Each structure stands twice: as structure tokens, then as C-alpha cells.
Amino acid sequence: MSRPAKIQTVSFIGSGNVSTALALGMLDKGLRVVEVYSPDLTHAGRFAGFTGCNIAEDLSKINKDSDLYILAVPDDKVKEVALMFPEVMGIVAHTSGITPLEALSPARNYGVFYPLQTFTLGQHVNLEEVPFLVEGNTPEVTKTLQELASKLSHSVHNITSGQRKYFHLAAVFVSNFSNHLYSVAWELLEEQDLDFDFLKPLIRQTAAKIDTMPPLDAQTGPARRDDRKALDEHLKMLENHPELKELYKLISGQITKKYHE
């Protein structure tokens, strides 16, 4: 038995949002999702319900004949899980932005299959637009993973572990941190009994602007204009929220500095 040149059967370790999105995308392209393992049986059951695959009771009992094993597990578990895969010929690939390729070195054929996107249950993602950052331990593995990713997406890139972690860090800023700002706004409006929905067109437009201009040119607002009166008034409004006040001060200060120093 040799390394698979083409991926037809896929097993999933981990059954969270990334696994589910990838599995559904692969099924849609005619691949077979054969098995899932998760320490959380409810999650595994839900994944199996979505995909029609088997559930492995234990990581040691997982099917050894799949062409691909997707390890979509917490970053700090990748290394540990990889130790279970020395004997398979299939490609063992993790989906972590920050974990180096070499965390999988106990396996024979291994790689990275990282979709640069945020996945949340109940929210559809169009995989075709998602950049897949792939990497393999050999040129052949890289090529096989690239071909697989190309079935799912038109944006496939061969990216090293050293580069990938910068995309991951940048993604935290634009996605996780932006979402936190949405939460802050939600909280501020809820307290005043005001409707968060009013902000939705603004949130969409702020994101859409980035398609046509660099963010540096898209910046607007009191800090951009160094409008001290508005900045002071906002800080006063945040008097009872010391954490939000600190956040407001820090970001406004950074914006003002960028444009006015």
C-alpha cells in the first residue's frame, strides 16, 4: 500500500465547526466521509447525522485505510493526536493556523489543510471563496492536498508554516477582535434599550469598503479627525465601563497617532 495520489475517502478527528464545514463541502464534491472520532459523543453524533459517516468509539480503533485524516482538534492537541497515526499510509493533515507542519511528523505522509475563515455552527460558509493554505511534508503530498482544496475552493495557496501563522494572527485581529467590538456595541445599546440591528448596514459597509480601498484610506471617525470634543464626550459616556473606556482610549490613541503624528 502506498500514499494515495488522489483523495477519495476521508476520516475526521474532531467534530467541531471546521470539521463539519469541511466534511459537508467534501461530500458535496463527491468524496466519501467514512468516519469521525470525537471525545465528545454528542458532537460526534451530530457530525455523523450531518454526514452519514460512522463513529469511531476510540482513537485507537479508527479505520486505517482512509486516504486522508483531517485533524481538526484544538491546537494544543495536534501533536498528541498525531502520535496515533504512525502506521497509516493516508495523509494526516491538521487544520490549525498556528501549529507547525512538523507537529505531525510522527505520521508518514502529513500536511496542513487550513481554511482561512471563521466557522460557526448554523452559519453557512461558501467554501469556494475561502483561501485554503496548504503545505505537505513532500511535494507529492502538497500536490495532493492542493488538488483536493481546488475541488472545494478557487483560492488555494501553498504557504509555509512560518507564513501561515502570520495569516492566523492577522485573522484574529480582523475577525475575532472585530467580533468582540460588535459585542461591545451590542452591550452598550442593550443597556440603553436600543436596537443593535440599526448597526448592521454599517458593519456590512465597513467590511465591504476593504474590497475597494486599503484600510488606511477607509478610516473615518472622531479619532481619524482628531475631534477632541467627540472623543471626550465618548469617554464620558463610558465612565461606568472602565474596561470599555480603556479599550476606547487605546484604539482611538493608536488611530490618532497614525494620522496626526
Add this chain to the structure above:
Amino acid sequence: MSRPAKIQTVSFIGSGNVSTALALGMLDKGLRVVEVYSPDLTHAGRFAGFTGCNIAEDLSKINKDSDLYILAVPDDKVKEVALMFPEVMGIVAHTSGITPLEALSPARNYGVFYPLQTFTLGQHVNLEEVPFLVEGNTPEVTKTLQELASKLSHSVHNITSGQRKYFHLAAVFVSNFSNHLYSVAWELLEEQDLDFDFLKPLIRQTAAKIDTMPPLDAQTGPARRDDRKALDEHLKMLENHPELKELYKLISGQITKKYHE
């Protein structure tokens, strides 16, 4: 001459992004944009080029017969400009999120006409979706402004000055501050010679999620999971950017606290 019950002719004081977007939207709905004044003649000229209106040389010489005067000027100039309008019968309305209605009290008929959106030259905004927060010094002025806003948008709301400033503050968080985070990501990727475009689907998706779930449920990422290993690695990567490190620490700390305390 009495207060206009219906707006047909509009003058603009200020010729920036908000003025331009509103004027083009009004022209599109059959209103007449008659005049513009701006201390910056180049901007006034550009506005006049877009709208075909006259340019007033001086604020004291502005046409006194318009049904509406839109004051789209910096927040701290609203009061000063309002002093020029005691004698007109037209409605004098500002477009500021943070300035109280009463800043316009030197005028006879006055109100607020605040589009809750970010406007940047060169970026099309669909006004129909933009929430217009309006307020008038009398019920009649409010009604007239509401009717005008309803021509431009299907989202028109009668909102007090006290409420409006919270929308404005929340808007700063979701829009101005999110855009700053996009700038940070741009900077980090540019330094590594990596393509910012890879982040665009993620930015769009993060904004789109808010349409289907509250931001509190949409949160993902290392801080949400309290993934110390990833958090530490990111802080290490930011070692040469003390300001970004501080920002990363503050926001991550707030997210972790929200979900894990």
C-alpha cells in the same frame, strides 16, 4: 413665508463625504440641490461638479429660500454655523451623531438628519438600507424630515439626541475601530510580504455572521477558547510591535474574561 411642509430644494453647508452621499441620493429622488458652501473651495467645486449646484462664496451670502439646509460640518462647528441661520424659514438640520439637537437653537426650524453609516469618497453606499435617525424641534419638523428620509431609505427612525449619541458611540466601535483592526492586519501581513486579500472573505463573513446570530454567540478564536498556547505564540510574534501587543493583550483579556469567568 412659512416653514416648508415638504422639502423640494436643499442647500448644503459642508461638502465632504456625508454631504456628497446625501446630495446624490436626493438628486436621485427628484429633489433640487441648489447650493453648497464649503471653506475649502476645491471640495466645494468637486461637490458642485457632482451635483450641478451653485457655489456660495461666503456663508453670509448663502441663498435664504431653500426648504432645507443640511449642515454636514465637523461636530464642533455645528453651533457656530447655526448662528448664521436665524433668519431663514427653511429647516436647518445637522448630520452629526454626537451633537445635540439644541446646538441648532439659533435657527427657527431645526432638526437632525443623521445617517448611521460610514461614507468614504469613491465607495458606493446604498442609502436605501441606511438607518436615518431624525429629530425635529417641533412635531411638524420631525414629520417633514421623516418624510424626506423615507424617500431615501426604508429605515427611518425618530430618535432623541440622548439615544443618538449611543448609536454614534456604538458605531465608532463596530466601524472605526474594526477598520483600525483591518489596518493592523494589513501592516502585519505587509511586513511579511503576504497578501492582505486573503483576509477579505474572512472579513466579509465575520460581518455577515451578525445577521444571523448575536455577536456573543459568534465569537471564535484563541481567546474565546482560552487557548494559552496560541495566545502566547501570538504575543511572541508581536514582540517588536509593543502597541499591537498591548492591543492584542487587552482585547484577548476581555474576550477570555467574558467567556471564562
